[in-house]
Amino acid sequence: MRSFDPETPSSSASSAVLRLLRPGPRATAALTAAVAAATALPLAAPQVTRRFVDDAIGGASIRHLTLVALGYLALAVAGQAARMVTAWLAGRLAWDGTNRLRERLTGHALGLDLAFHGRHTPGELIERVDGDVVAVADFVVAFLLDVVASVLLLAGVVVVVFAADWRIGGALLAYCLLIGYGMARAQRLAVPSAARSRAASATLFGALEERFAGAEDVRANGAGEHTVRRFHQVAAALFRAENRDARIGTALLAGTSVAFAAGTAIMLGLAAWTVEAGAITVGTAVLIFQYTLMVRTPFERLIDQIRQYQAALAGLARIAALLAERPALTPGTRPLPGGRPLGLRLEGVAFSYPDDDEQVLSGIDVTLAPGETLGLVGRTGSGKTTLARLVLRLHDPVEGVVRVGGVDLREADPCSLRARIGVVTQDVQLFAASVRDNLTLFRPSPGDERLMEALHGVGLGEWAAGLPDGLGTELRGLSAGQAQLLAFARAFLADPGLVVLDEASSRLDPATERRIEDSVARLLEGRTGVIIAHRLSSLSRVDKIAVLHRGKIVEYGRRDELAADPGSRFGRLLDLAGVGR
Numbered sequence: 001m002r003s004f005d006p007e008t009p010s011s012s013a014s015s016a017v018l019r020l021l022r023p024g025p026r027a028t029a030a031l032t033a034a035v036a037a038a039t040a041l042p043l044a045a046p047q048v049t050r051r052f053v054d055d056a057i058g059g060a061s062i063r064h065l066t067l068v069a070l071g072y073l074a075l076a077v078a079g080q081a082a083r084m085v086t087a088w089l090a091g092r093l094a095w096d097g098t099n100r101l102r103e104r105l106t107g108h109a110l111g112l113d114l115a116f117h118g119r120h121t122p123g124e125l126i127e128r129v130d131g132d133v134v135a136v137a138d139f140v141v142a143f144l145l146d147v148v149a150s151v152l153l154l155a156g157v158v159v160v161v162f163a164a165d166w167r168i169g170g171a172l173l174a175y176c177l178l179i180g181y182g183m184a185r186a187q188r189l190a191v192p193s194a195a196r197s198r199a200a201s202a203t204l205f206g207a208l209e210e211r212f213a214g215a216e217d218v219r220a221n222g223a224g225e226h227t228v229r230r231f232h233q234v235a236a237a238l239f240r241a242e243n244r245d246a247r248i249g250t251a252l253l254a255g256t257s258v259a260f261a262a263g264t265a266i267m268l269g270l271a272a273w274t275v276e277a278g279a280i281t282v283g284t285a286v287l288i289f290q291y292t293l294m295v296r297t298p299f300e301r302l303i304d305q306i307r308q309y310q311a312a313l314a315g316l317a318r319i320a321a322l323l324a325e326r327p328a329l330t331p332g333t334r335p336l337p338g339g340r341p342l343g344l345r346l347e348g349v350a351f352s353y354p355d356d357d358e359q360v361l362s363g364i365d366v367t368l369a370p371g372e373t374l375g376l377v378g379r380t381g382s383g384k385t386t387l388a389r390l391v392l393r394l395h396d397p398v399e400g401v402v403r404v405g406g407v408d409l410r411e412a413d414p415c416s417l418r419a420r421i422g423v424v425t426q427d428v429q430l431f432a433a434s435v436r437d438n439l440t441l442f443r444p445s446p447g448d449e450r451l452m453e454a455l456h457g458v459g460l461g462e463w464a465a466g467l468p469d470g471l472g473t474e475l476r477g478l479s480a481g482q483a484q485l486l487a488f489a490r491a492f493l494a495d496p497g498l499v500v501l502d503e504a505s506s507r508l509d510p511a512t513e514r515r516i517e518d519s520v521a522r523l524l525e526g527r528t529g530v531i532i533a534h535r536l537s538s539l540s541r542v543d544k545i546a547v548l549h550r551g552k553i554v555e556y557g558r559r560d561e562l563a564a565d566p567g568s569r570f571g572r573l574l575d576l577a578g579v580g581r
């Protein structure tokens with residue numbers, strides 16, 4: 001599996017991602033006002049305290065002091081309210097932006113072809129669409145809330161203290177620079193240890209996902225003990241990494257607290273000395289003390305953001321790399337003819353999978369008139385599924401042409417292609433959703449009457465009638481046979497002109513097998529069909545047979561003629577399987 005290369009995307013690709021997160025002008029104006037209020041109001045509060053202290057020392061009346069105290073309270077409440085509004089606005093904007101980005105990424109990833117999905121696991125794509133998007137969106141919000149607000153607050157504090165006393169202002173500025181430098185250096189220690197802990201956690205989850213996915217095989221092969229031992233090893237590595245990270249975190253916190261306490265003590269000492277010298281009032285000394293205390297939180301937030309920034313930057317690069325992926329198949333614009341069976345022609349088709357030089361198919365020539373059916377036979381790995389994929393245009397041939405209804409699939413409009421070519425695969429994909437959604441694949445139409453008709457048509461009518469909530473019942477626990485019948489019902493509803501059918505190779509009970517055979521017969525009525533048959537008995541109704549061997553058609557002709565020919569491979573296969581010619 002190839003992972004997204006964060007080096008690949010240009011800075012313009014990254015800024016395109018950020019543009020998706022950018023709020024509209026009204027939201028930006030509201031957020032700017034809220035951030036400004038959330039910064040200015042806490043800055044104003046110590047000014048009121050100074051007034052209170054100085055007026056109290058000067059012998060002001062209780063009424064006056066009460067009014068000043070109430071003013072302080074009002075400022076504090078307004079400051080909290082502004083902070084809440086800022087957090088709420090930023091949270092909303094983050095959700096809007098995250099949803100836009102997720103939608104775009106999901107649509108983009110679904111639009112990429114099978115070659116891309118072969119290179120990237122679903123887990124990796126989920127991590128892009130969820131983990132990375134959240135990391136980036138969180139950082140953008142935190143940047144607005146923490147970085148912008150903290151820098152504004154720090155600058156405001158230094159300016160106000162400068163205005164109160166330039167010497168103490170100068171000392172505060174020097175102290176802030178020193179603390180900033182020290183904390184940034186300390187982060188160099190913390191960031192790699194946090195990264196190691198995240199990597200250990202990813203390994204644990206990766207191992208768990210793999211083992212759970214293979215639980216059946218693990219149990220059947222008695223590999224449980226080994227799996228649990230491996231789990232212990234990975235969990236122990238995570239414990240060690242997290243322990244180390246926690247130790248570094250605690251030490252940093254303790255160091256920071258001591259540094260801030262020392263700074264506050266120095267500021268207090270300076271203020272006391274300046275009061276003694278008569279340069280400032282006691283109220284101003286209290287003001288300086290309060291401002292010194294206010295410096296700590298913005299610093300801590302800023303430092304925290306340095307960590308988030310690195311994760312966000314990596315996430316941003318990976319998202320941009322995913323968005324920069326282009327589908328290898330360029331969509332055409334010609335619609336396939338509608339309303340009747342579609343002829344199929346493969347002319348000199350050859351194919352090899354991307355990143356693999358081996359030719360999986362070569363020299364394939366097949367012609368099906370509208371309404372004819374072709375049975376594809378061949379050993380496992382002979383190229384049957386690959387041929388079916390070319391007919392569905394999940395890949396383009398490297399040589400030759402695939403024509404459906406006379407249209408080269410490279411030129412075909414993808415919507416018309418999906419509507420006119422139906423497929424029933426072996427591995428029917430069922431969703432944890434209602435029976436209705438599983439039939440319509442989440443489209444609003446057709447209505448329930450047609451859905452029930454389709455279910456009856458494939459022999460699932462009785463089953464559907466017994467569902468507790470009818471078609472709204474959540475689908476669960478279908479047998480392989482039932483799942484395949486449901487896929488037939490889907491195909492009937494789509495009413496395609498060409499059907500590609502990959503017959504289930506799993507053993508089915510005779511009753512289900514009969515129903516499937518009936519459904520196949522009905523589905524192929526008046527339609528062109530390509531059947532990958534795993535049971536030769538299912539080929540009794542096809543018009544033509546192609547026997548594939550190592551990617552080449554080694555026998556091709558009308559079924560009756562091949563069955564009647566004593567020397568044909570197909571005839572021999574029928575004899576071997578004990579199926580009458």
Ligand SMILES: Nc1ncnc2c1ncn2[C@@H]1O[C@H](COP(=O)(O)OP(=O)(O)OP(=O)(O)O)[C@@H](O)[C@H]1O
Binds near residue numbers: 387
């Ligand atoms: N996604 C893929 N990437 C690379 N090689 C592939 C891929 N899918 C199939 N192949 C290779 O292509 C060859 C033909 O495989 P294909 O699945 O088409 O055979 P098949 O006849 O359908 O087999 P089966 O009956 O087991 O389904 C095999 O060698 C297989 O390993």
